[in-house]
Amino acid sequence: MLDFQPFSLDKKNFLDDYFFAYGEGSCQHSFVSSFCMSEKYGDKFALKDDFLFILREKRCTSNERIYLFPLGNMEKTESLRRAVDCLIEDAHSHGAKVRFETITERAKDFIAENYSESLSITESRDVAEYIYDCEKFAAMQGGEYHDRRKHVRKFLDTYKDRWNLENVSPAYFSQMLSLSETWLKTKVTDDNRTQLMCEHRAIEKSLKYWNELGMEGLVLFIDGELKGFIYGMKLDSQTYNAMILKSDKSCVYVSPFLYRSYAELCGKSAKWVNLEEDLGDPGLRQMKLSYRPDHLLNKYFVKEINADEQA
Numbered sequence: 001m002l003d004f005q006p007f008s009l010d011k012k013n014f015l016d017d018y019f020f021a022y023g024e025g026s027c028q029h030s031f032v033s034s035f036c037m038s039e040k041y042g043d044k045f046a047l048k049d050d051f052l053f054i055l056r057e058k059r060c061t062s063n064e065r066i067y068l069f070p071l072g073n074m075e076k077t078e079s080l081r082r083a084v085d086c087l088i089e090d091a092h093s094h095g096a097k098v099r100f101e102t103i104t105e106r107a108k109d110f111i112a113e114n115y116s117e118s119l120s121i122t123e124s125r126d127v128a129e130y131i132y133d134c135e136k137f138a139a140m141q142g143g144e145y146h147d148r149r150k151h152v153r154k155f156l157d158t159y160k161d162r163w164n165l166e167n168v169s170p171a172y173f174s175q176m177l178s179l180s181e182t183w184l185k186t187k188v189t190d191d192n193r194t195q196l197m198c199e200h201r202a203i204e205k206s207l208k209y210w211n212e213l214g215m216e217g218l219v220l221f222i223d224g225e226l227k228g229f230i231y232g233m234k235l236d237s238q239t240y241n242a243m244i245l246k247s248d249k250s251c252v253y254v255s256p257f258l259y260r261s262y263a264e265l266c267g268k269s270a271k272w273v274n275l276e277e278d279l280g281d282p283g284l285r286q287m288k289l290s291y292r293p294d295h296l297l298n299k300y301f302v303k304e305i306n307a308d309e310q311a
Contacts, residue, residue, distance in 0.1 A: 002090050004044035004055045007035045009212050015045065018052040022071040025239035026297055027129055027276045028102045029071065032213050032233050032243070036205045040198040051083040053090075056101065064099045064303070065091035069107040081114055088304070097304035102127050108300040122301045126280035129297040130288045131239075134267030137291065138260055144292050148256050155253035159222055165261060168217040168231050173207045175226040176219065176246075183246050203244055206231075216240075218261055220247075220254060228254040230262045232273075240266035241274045259291065 007015075012031050023029030034043035034054065042058030051072035059066040070083035091098035098119075103111070111119050140149040155163075166172070180203050188196050206215055217231020228247035235241050242262055247254040259275075266273045272294070278285040 001093050002046040002048060002053055002055075002086065004046045004053070004057075006044055007031065007038065009035070009209060011045075012212070015052065018071045020234075020236045022052075022074070023236060024104050024106065024297070025131065025235050025272060025274060026102070026104060026299075027235065027241045027243070027274050028068065030233065030235050030241065032206065032215070032241075035209075035213070036202040037198065038205075039201045040195075048086060049079065049082065051079070051086075053083070053087060059101070060096070063096055065094055065096040066099050066101055067091075069100050069103040074106055074110065077110075077114075080110060084111075084115070091304070099304065100302040102299045103302060104300075105298055108302075111302055118304060119302050120305045122303075124299055124301055127277045127299040129277055129299065130275040130291075130293040131295050131297055132263065132273050132275065132291060133294045134240075134263045134270060134273050136294070137263035137273065138267055140260060148260075148290060151253045151256040152260055155257040158252060163220060163222045166219050166221070168210070168215070168219055168229065170210065172219045172226060172229075173210075176207065176229050177204065179226060179229065179248060180246050182248075186249065199244075206243070215243075216265070217244075218258065218265060220258060220261075222251055227251045228258050230258040232262075232266075234270065235274060238271040239274055240270050240272070242276065 012035075015031050019029050019031055027033060034041070034045070037043070040058065041056045044055045044057055046053045046055070051070045053070055054068040056066040056068065067087050070080065070087065072080065072083060074080055088098045100107070108121055111121060140152065168176070180200060184196055184200055206213060213233065215231055215233050217229060219226055220228040228245070228251070230242060230245040232241040232243040242259070245255060245258055247258065263273050274297070275288055275291070278288055
């Protein structure tokens with residue numbers, strides 16, 4: 001049985017080696033995500049035979065034990081098979097079946113080749129991640145960017161010399177939290193309350209441990225007042241994550257301007273920026289597609305099946 005432990009700051013540098021090397025640029029494969037979203041997922045980790053295992057404790061049920069796919073060298077087929085078997089055995093030791101969430105294409109192919117009789121695979125478009133070329137995103141050149149380029153131009157025409165951008169720093173944390181709380185009050189419903197409150201707790205946590213987590217981002221001021229912010233972190237040597245964007249809805253075209261500005265910031269030291277999933281929200285999907293992703297990082301769910309389900 002694996003010994004799963006909570007994510008703690010003192011383990012970040014060590015665990016980042018696994019995420020950077022084997023995470024494939026996925027927003028789910030990051031120390032920051034597991035640490036800051038602990039209220040939602042309850043992620044815990046274990047290490048064995050040079051593989052990182054992640055248990056999503058708060059996603060588990062009495063019938064299924066939920067994991068991310070093992071992070072380690074996927075070229076070592078026998079070692080990877082032992083790692084997958086280890087999680088299957090861990091689930092069984094708790095009287096549950098194994099379930100893997102949001103696994104990547106490479107992991108899906110491995111499962112299909114090696115576990116077709118015991119594990120079933122389902123693609124989920126809702127959790128596919130949007131990956132953009134930083135340089136193209138920041139430049140917004142060509143006809144495909146016409147609408148978004150127009151929105152950025154309208155922002156500049158509307159606010160002229162009344163705006164300025166600054167790098168996020170502790171001096172702005174209280175204003176960022178205030179804007180987030182105001183945004184939350186306008187968006188929360190009985191149906192989304194739990195999800196949005198978890199996100200707000202993640203914002204509080206990421207700001208509290210900003211430097212320790214290696215966060216980077218931008219704040220936007222209009223007429224001297226903070227009207228928007230965007231931030232994230234590196235997922236690997238060539239990929240940034242846009243983890244959070246909030247804006248004052250009374251100000252027009254702020255989000256397109258912030259996204260473009262963040263892509264420009266990330267492009268100084270990386271090739272890609274990941275705008276995460278749309279979770280099946282039609283408006284969010286339309287918005288993210290309008291920024292012309294270079295590609296989608298497709299994701300899959302895997303569950304253990306009984307012998308009578310194999311047919």
